[in-house]
Amino acid sequence: MIDWIIILQAGVGSGTVLLFAAIGEVLAERSGVMNLGVEGMMLLGAMTAYKTVAQGGDPWAGVVYAMLAAGALSLLHALVTVNFQADQVVSGLAINFVGVGLSTVLGEGLSKAGTVALLPVPITQAMVMDNIPWLAQVPILWQLVQILVIDQHVLVYVGYLLVPAAWFFINRTRPGLHLRSVGEYPAAADALGISVYGLRYLYVLIGGLLAGLAGATISLAVSPGWFSELTTGGQGWIAIGLVIFAQWDPWRAAAGGYMFGAIRRLILDLQGPEMLLGFRNPFFYTPKLGFFLQMLPYALTIIVLVAVSREALRKRLGAPAALGTPYIRGERGI
Amino acid sequence: MSASTTTPSQPEQRHLRDLLRLPFRIVVEPRMNVPRWLAPATSIGAVILALVIGGVVIQFAGGDPLESYAHIFNAAFGSVGVFSDTLVKATPLILTGLACTLAFRMRLWNIGAEGQFFMGAWGASAVVLAPLLPATTPRSIMLSAMMLAGFACGALWGLVPGFLKARLNVSEIITSLMMNYIATSWVLFWVFGAWSDAGFQMSPVFPETAWLPRLTDYANQVSDLAGLTLHLGLVFGIVAAVLVWFILNRSRWGYEIRLTGDNPQAARYAGINIVRNTVLVMMLSGGLAGLAGMSEIAGVVHRLQGSISPGYGFTGIIIAWLAKLNAFGVILVAILFGGLLLAGREIQPSGVPRMLQGIILFTVIASDVVLRYHIRIVRR
DSSP states (O other), rough: HHHHHHHEEEEEEEEHHHHHHHHHHHHHHTTTTTOTTTHHHHHHHHHHHHHHHHOOHHHHHHHHEEEEHHHHHHHHHIIIIIIIOOHHHHHHEEEEEHHHHHHHTTTTGGGOOOSSOOOOOOOHHHHHHHHOOGGGOOOOOOOOHHHHHHTHHHHHHHHHHHHHHHHHHHHHHHHHHHHHHHHHHHHHHHHOOOOOHHHHHHHHHHHHHHHHHHHHHHHIIIIIIGGGGGGTTHHHHHHHHHHHHHHHHHHHHHHHHHHHHHHHHHHHHHOSEEEEEEEEEEEHGGGGGHHHHHHHHHHHHHHHHHHHHHHHHHOOOOOOOTTOOOOOOSSSOO | OOOGGSSSSSSOEEHHHHHHHEEEEEEEESSSSSOTTTTHHHHHHHHHHHHHHHHHHHHTOOOHHHHHHEEEEEHHSSHHHHHHHHHHHHHHHHHHHHHHHHHTTTTOOOOOOOHHHHHHHHHHHHHHHHTTTTTTOOOOHHHHHHHHHHHHHHHHHHHHHHHHHHHHOOOOOHHHHHHHHHHHHHEEEEEEEEEEEEEEOOOOOOOGGGGGBBBGGGTSSGGGGGGGGOTTTHHHHHHHHHHHHHHHHSSSSHHHHHHHHHOOHHHTTOOHHHHHHHHHHHHHHHHHHHHHHHHHHHIIIIEEEEEEEESHHHHHHHHHHHHTTTTHHHHHHHHHHHHHHHHHTTTTTTTHHHHHHHHHHHHHHHHHHHHHHHEEEOOO
């Protein structure tokens, strides 16, 4: 039988990957720079983190190195798009190829690393049962605690903090206002003495750091190990799609991330049971139908983008006005 | 080079801030005109720079860069036999490179050539395996039907992102990329299921009527051709390059495509039907990538299986950009990259060709700054 609690719980755990990557991309795009290299940066992060622990390092050191590696890669994107005014799409693709290539070269042989130290799971079900025994008696609250708190890797909680923090930063603080102004109307921001280049560098870097964190989340917590390109399996691209779905809002990015995380788990669980909702489960009896389940996250990304495009047209929502355009001081235009 | 050119009163000049107090400074100013030799020279310089950077990484990863590069060169261009193999690898790259060139020229970011390649291979296989035509069909009819089916399936895969872009303004970057994953799962569904060869994860070998003619097939007439696997697909690639060049540079439609790419606003005012052109360009681009898939399985693999592409569709993106979106340049660059792919299979660590491709693309786009700005070093 399909256990929805487990699916949602796993959705939060693996959705944290998409959450980090998508919020990083939200910040970069809010400053006017689109970075399509998320997949490559994530993969580099995943490889760096796993390599660190495979060589006996601490998992937290792995997380830090992962973020630094992906951050360094993102600075190349900043250099080429901000200073050299290269096309952001092509530079992002290049970042992607470099990230994927570098990870496969430096991750050579890493898949045979054996067991390594992973990120901790601080709150287990037994701990909660022992300390707050009455909690399991409260129906809805207990299920929420199971989904959101229990048996989650530690970065899930970091994700809980990041979402409101990012939202508050973007919408309610002065630096957040500067960030938005640089992405909407860089010439005006420049005239007010805000460093357009400096801020774009900063937020591209933050996007890279978070993509690296997302990669480390995969290889050290969600699905530990190094499986070359399959480690990320297109999640970086889904994260970019989520940014559009989220309309550049951290809350919606988080919700989308968790939803896609849950779908990934649902796909696995749908192939398990013999009976499904009282019917013979076609995915159990005809395993090759599982290939259609594997298409689901990617097809769903397209469907979600189509749905949100109508919403965007209706509500006149949209991308940051200067997204994708290099800023050249002294030239006309935004 | 008078002092007045560096005064701040001229706003179009930008000074890279000297990080340390060096005895010279770098002056960057926009170029008014670009000498003709500069564009190819920067491309070549960028590739050399990429090889140097790649060499550092190879050294760092425990390999020997010079030996690796020498090996790549010999294994790709060292003899007629390996050069024929290089051209075989280049064949699908020419077609996917052209697919990307066409779409990129209109600033349509079709990064779904990989999926379109797989769908083309699937469509061509369907003719043989479904079977739509019996194995005894004459070769010319069989191959024509496979070409048509491959082109159509690739075009269908380009149609979806094209239509969504044109009608709903959905980013074709993400949709075309997502279609890649759907295409590979779709191919695996058939390879593991209805078309599986006795439970193996591949289809049975096609009948010889579905094989593109190879040079080695004529070895009994010209003995020197024995063992050369070069197949007719290369001719598809060259013909396609001529067609794409003609469309882009000599036809009214190509003018519309280029104008839309350079200045969509002006194109709209000029009354160009951007919606229709978006859909058509994406379909033609997808069709070319689909033809690459057909050529690869009819010319090389001779069966459908999951691993038919080491990323031909993605490499096509790099090739198109390195060739500066010039159809004939694509042929040249594709041959170089074909050699890289061919030789790269044997060198360790195994990811080197992929990494080099990425670094080359990166240095090429970074080097464009030399075309737009005049960079001088001036003494203080």
